[in-house]
Amino acid sequence: xxxxxxxxxxxxxxxxxxxxxxxxxxxxxxxxxxxxxxxxxxxxxxxxxxxxxxxxxxxxxxxxxxxxxxxxxxxxxxxxxxxxxxxxxxxxxxxxxxxxxxxxxxxxxxxxxxxxxxxxxxxxxxxxxxxxxxxxxxxxxxxxxxxxxxxxxxxxxxxxxxxxxxxxxxxxxxxxxxxxxxxxxxxxxxxxxxxxxxxxxxxxxxxxxxxxxxxxxxxxxxxxxxxxxxxxxxxxxxxxxxxxxx
Amino acid sequence: xxxxxxxxxxxxxxxxxxxxxxxxxxxxxxxxxxxxxxxxxxxxxxxxxxxxxxxxxxxxxxxxxxxxxxxxxxxxxxxxxxxxxxxxxxxxxxxxxxxxxxxxxxxxxxxxxxxxxxxxxxxxxxxxxxxxxxxxxxxxxxxxxxxxxxxxxxxxxxxxxxxxxxxxxxxxxxxxxxxxxxxxxxxxxxxxxxxxxxxxxxxxxxxxxxxxxxxxxxxxxxxxxxxxxxxxxxxxxxxxxxxxxx
Amino acid sequence: xxxxxxxxxxxxxxxxxxxxxxxxxxxxxxxxxxxxxxxxxxxxxxxxxxxxxxxxxxxxxxxxxxxxxxxxxxxxxxxxxxxxxxxxxxxxxxxxxxxxxxxxxxxxxxxxxxxxxxxxxxxxxxxxxxxxxxxxxxxxxxxxxxxxxxxxxxxxxxxxxxxxxxxxxxxxxxxxxxxxxxxxxxxxxxxxxxxxxxxxxxxxxxxxxxxxxxxxxxxxxxxxxxxxxxxxxxxxxxxxxxxxxx
Amino acid sequence: xxxxxxxxxxxxxxxxxxxxxxxxxxxxxxxxxxxxxxxxxxxxxxxxxxxxxxxxxxxxxxxxxxxxxxxxxxxxxxxxxxxxxxxxxxxxxxxxxxxxxxxxxxxxxxxxxxxxxxxxxxxxxxxxxxxxxxxxxxxxxxxxxxxxxxxxxxxxxxxxxxxxxxxxxxxxxxxxxxxxxxxxxxxxxxxxxxxxxxxxxxxxxxxxxxxxxxxxxxxxxxxxxxxxxxxxxxxxxxxxxxxxxx
Numbered sequence: 003x004x005x006x007x008x009x010x011x012x013x014x015x016x017x018x019x020x021x022x023x024x025x026x027x028x029x030x031x032x033x034x035x036x037x038x039x040x041x042x043x044x045x046x047x048x049x050x051x052x053x054x055x056x057x058x059x060x061x062x063x064x065x066x067x068x069x070x071x072x073x074x075x076x077x078x079x080x081x082x083x084x085x086x087x088x089x090x091x092x093x094x095x096x097x098x099x100x101x102x103x104x105x106x107x108x109x110x111x112x113x114x115x116x117x118x119x120x121x122x123x124x125x126x127x128x129x130x131x132x133x134x135x136x137x138x139x140x141x142x143x144x145x146x147x148x149x150x151x152x153x154x155x156x157x158x159x160x161x162x163x164x165x166x167x168x169x170x171x172x173x174x175x176x177x178x179x180x181x182x183x184x185x186x187x188x189x190x191x192x193x194x195x196x197x198x199x200x201x202x203x204x205x206x207x208x209x210x211x212x213x214x215x216x217x218x219x220x221x222x223x224x225x226x227x228x229x230x231x232x233x234x235x236x237x238x239x240x241x242x243x244x245x246x247x248x
Numbered sequence: 249x250x251x252x253x254x255x256x257x258x259x260x261x262x263x264x265x266x267x268x269x270x271x272x273x274x275x276x277x278x279x280x281x282x283x284x285x286x287x288x289x290x291x292x293x294x295x296x297x298x299x300x301x302x303x304x305x306x307x308x309x310x311x312x313x314x315x316x317x318x319x320x321x322x323x324x325x326x327x328x329x330x331x332x333x334x335x336x337x338x339x340x341x342x343x344x345x346x347x348x349x350x351x352x353x354x355x356x357x358x359x360x361x362x363x364x365x366x367x368x369x370x371x372x373x374x375x376x377x378x379x380x381x382x383x384x385x386x387x388x389x390x391x392x393x394x395x396x397x398x399x400x401x402x403x404x405x406x407x408x409x410x411x412x413x414x415x416x417x418x419x420x421x422x423x424x425x426x427x428x429x430x431x432x433x434x435x436x437x438x439x440x441x442x443x444x445x446x447x448x449x450x451x452x453x454x455x456x457x458x459x460x461x462x463x464x465x466x467x468x469x470x471x472x473x474x475x476x477x478x479x480x481x482x483x484x485x486x487x488x489x490x491x492x493x494x
Numbered sequence: 495x496x497x498x499x500x501x502x503x504x505x506x507x508x509x510x511x512x513x514x515x516x517x518x519x520x521x522x523x524x525x526x527x528x529x530x531x532x533x534x535x536x537x538x539x540x541x542x543x544x545x546x547x548x549x550x551x552x553x554x555x556x557x558x559x560x561x562x563x564x565x566x567x568x569x570x571x572x573x574x575x576x577x578x579x580x581x582x583x584x585x586x587x588x589x590x591x592x593x594x595x596x597x598x599x600x601x602x603x604x605x606x607x608x609x610x611x612x613x614x615x616x617x618x619x620x621x622x623x624x625x626x627x628x629x630x631x632x633x634x635x636x637x638x639x640x641x642x643x644x645x646x647x648x649x650x651x652x653x654x655x656x657x658x659x660x661x662x663x664x665x666x667x668x669x670x671x672x673x674x675x676x677x678x679x680x681x682x683x684x685x686x687x688x689x690x691x692x693x694x695x696x697x698x699x700x701x702x703x704x705x706x707x708x709x710x711x712x713x714x715x716x717x718x719x720x721x722x723x724x725x726x727x728x729x730x731x732x733x734x735x736x737x738x739x740x
Numbered sequence: 741x742x743x744x745x746x747x748x749x750x751x752x753x754x755x756x757x758x759x760x761x762x763x764x765x766x767x768x769x770x771x772x773x774x775x776x777x778x779x780x781x782x783x784x785x786x787x788x789x790x791x792x793x794x795x796x797x798x799x800x801x802x803x804x805x806x807x808x809x810x811x812x813x814x815x816x817x818x819x820x821x822x823x824x825x826x827x828x829x830x831x832x833x834x835x836x837x838x839x840x841x842x843x844x845x846x847x848x849x850x851x852x853x854x855x856x857x858x859x860x861x862x863x864x865x866x867x868x869x870x871x872x873x874x875x876x877x878x879x880x881x882x883x884x885x886x887x888x889x890x891x892x893x894x895x896x897x898x899x900x901x902x903x904x905x906x907x908x909x910x911x912x913x914x915x916x917x918x919x920x921x922x923x924x925x926x927x928x929x930x931x932x933x934x935x936x937x938x939x940x941x942x943x944x945x946x947x948x949x950x951x952x953x954x955x956x957x958x959x960x961x962x963x964x965x966x967x968x969x970x971x972x973x974x975x976x977x978x979x980x981x982x983x984x985x986x
Binding site: 122130157164 | 840841848849852856857860861863894895897902903906908910914915919
């Protein structure tokens with residue numbers, strides 16, 4: 003019998019992660035990783051209540067032991083032949099905008115730690131599951147990273163965030179070239195704008211409707227990436243509202 | 249009554265153009281432009297025979313008068329309030345690989361002429377139709393340009409092709425920023441690999457199946473771009489076979 | 495006897511071209527090409543008066559015959575074994591900022607014509623002279639292209655200028671890869687800011703001193719590029735005032 | 741009296757760091773930082789013996805306390821009003837080429853640690869000295885980062901090295917934009933090729949002379965960057981041998 007195919011998502015809050023979870027839950031059991039249960043539990047309940055299957059584990063992506071522990075729990079739950087159809091790295095370090103000489107070491111490093119160390123731990127933990135899915139998954143198993151404007155443009159005052167995001171982009175490119183030929187589709191999405199979530203409700207009100215990115219539209223794009231056949235993999239896609247200045 | 253919404257495709261042969269035409273014909277009447285009737289007529293017949301609506305006109309994209317003439321015929325056919333849901337610029341100059349000092353002026357310029365002059369004439373002719381479609385089209389009217397590896401990488405021996413493709417990419421970026429806020433979605437696709445068509449059948453046979461890009465998968469990606477909502481436009485996407493070295 | 499080594503500069507006005515001419519005239523006879531004698535003659539007189547050697551020819555870089563004619567005059571003047579130590583393409587099409595649908599064909603094409611056709615004609619005419627200089631020139635013969643912000647960033651309203659500049663950058667990259675191994679150093683400079691010349695005297699007065707680029711500093715950078723040894727060629731360099739937002 | 745102006749170089753071995761130290765020692769006292777005294781002491785002796793002034797301190801750039809300690813020693817040596825004319829970050833993590841799933845955490849992180857944490861600690865320690873030099877230095881105080889091919893291209897098998905180098909490039913870009921307007925020139929050099937040092941003597945012997953980058957030529961480029969006036973700062977320069985495929 004084929005191994006069970008799951009989707010693992012790291013970094014689930016009110017925006018992209020939740021929308022992606024709902025989208026992929028239509029086909030796969032989804033595993034949600036977030037720092038605190040209050041970030042994933044309502045979504046787990048919502049998906050299970052709607053007839054899908056979801057489970058959440060607390061994990062700190064920047065901590066090697068925490069990620070290992072979470073993937074051990076995935077094997078406990080789904081068996082140690084569990085395979086992944088998709089893994090989505092959507093974690094993001096706290097965004098700090100500050101003069102460089104006023105940045106504490108902690109402020110700079112925490113962003114790097116989430117994006118770069120986190121990206122590394124998550125990739126090393128999920129790629130074996132994705133490789134295991136190559137023979138049984140209808141769509142090429144996909145490892146998708148969420149980037150930002152700061153993945154390709156590093157402005158004054160945001161050195162920590164941009165350093166982490168540039169680094170994560172490099173990681174995704176190297177993995178795309180190594181694991182593409184093995185049948186795993188690695189992609190990187192540059193999300194260039196503000197996501198439309200409750201926390202951003204009061205932002206950009208003057209810009210009119212659709213000036214913030216709909217998280218569902220990002221989820222649609224990730225699903226499109228996931229369903230691309232082996233003959234036509236996209237590595238990088240950018241997504242921004244129609245009014246965005248760039 | 250709303251204006252009729254059509255799709256116009258410039259550059260229709262056996263590969264990308266034809267696949268895009270079939271995909272968009274499921275929703276819109278398609279207008280096919282190619283240098284010679286033998287390039288579009290079989291596809292016109294196929295689409296019409298399958299219950300769609302297609303029409304073809306001979307046009308040389310690098311010639312201002314020829315493009316104007318083709319769009320005049322579109323208005324004759326569909327009325328002068330015709331609107332476009334999509335316009336796809338898929339024309340490509342002849343690819344010449346040669347030492348630079350052996351290139352004739354004609355060889356260099358013809359590639360530039362197709363990509364850059366052609367891109368300009370086609371954009372000036374189709375954007376008024378796309379703008380007219382903004383209020384009535386379900387999906388944001390889309391102007392999609394087909395690029396290549398040479399859109400971002402200019403190697404020795406292919407200066408003419410790369411110069412044209414870099415230039416076309418610049419045009420698409422400028423138009424994306426100008427017409428996005430007006431509701432027209434401008435996108436650029438970097439097709440990085442060999443398309444799987446009869447003419448390339450004997451190429452890369454050792455690389456195994458799926459080593460050439462399926463034109464249908466490109467059409468799916470273009471359709472995904474077309475259906476993105478205003479809050480989540482992609483400007484650039486790359487597409488390559490999983491085995492591609494890049 | 496070694497062939498005479500000259501420097502040829504296309505596009506000589508009050509700014510970069512003139513400063514580069516003065517700088518290179520300290521070592522080489524310089525040939526200045528510009529559309530009209532009033533653009534090069536004062537500089538020719540100045541250089542000759544200061545003990546250098548300069549000569550000017552009228553040429554329209556976007557016109558194949560005009561460039562051929564200018565290079566024929568160079569051979570008449572210096573002999574048909576004349577070799578070049580450097581060739582600098584500093585011509586730039588008129589900068590037009592306008593809504594795309596209001597651009598005339600002429601406005602769009604003229605920028606493309608100067609940058610792309612001009613870059614092609616000038617390269618084909620000067621590369622044989624540069625190759626001839628490889629064995630006798632102290633510094634690797636250098637073909638240097640002047641780019642702009644618009645060489646890498648294509649904003650709304652400047653499609654013609656950016657299309658030409660992106661294309662010229664592609665040309666320079668292809669030539670760098672082809673002619674580097676033959677000993678000719680091809681480089682591309684992104685000049686990102688306003689040049690400090692009489693015509694721009696009233697611009698940016700609030701930004702303080704040094705907010706506009708000194709043409710002499712560009713000439714120093716070009717000279718540095720020219721004197722790089724074969725083991726350490728730079729293809730691309732950007733130059734901007736310290737206050738520039740980018 | 742003006743503060744004393746020094747140059748600080750982190751990462752001094754047989755190649756770039758040593759050549760840069762020799763070049764800058766012609767005008768400034770140089771402080772050399774390296775992990776072990778055997779990496780800097782011979783150079784310190786050489787420079788002092790040749791009439792310059794050099795001093796070395798052991799420091800591990802990836803360790804915050806170690807860098808703080810080294811800069812405390814600089815103040816002990818030169819006074820706590822010491823200013824810097826230049827600071828060069830030339831440290832590089834160990835280059836590991838390995839399948840991603842065989843990489844140990846230590847192998848991946850050590851490269852990130854040197855490039856990103858190291859770049860951060862060095863920048864925070866040296867920028868106050870550079871800012872102090874703005875009013876007294878003949879040339880704009882310069883913070884120069886040494887990058888590599890992997891700063892802009894992330895290939896299969898080198899994820900750790902590329903992640904660190906992409907991140908360092910982001911840091912340098914953010915600092916360039918923040919500190920340029922304050923008079924400090926921040927630059928990033930992409931060294932694309934093998935440096936010609938004793939350790940690489942047997943490499944690429946078939947490629948002929950000048951196929952490896954001369955460290956002195958890199959030092960000349962860094963010196964050129966350092967002497968650029970405020971009106972013409974270069975952020976990024978690439979350097980490669982004329983035969984390099986890229």
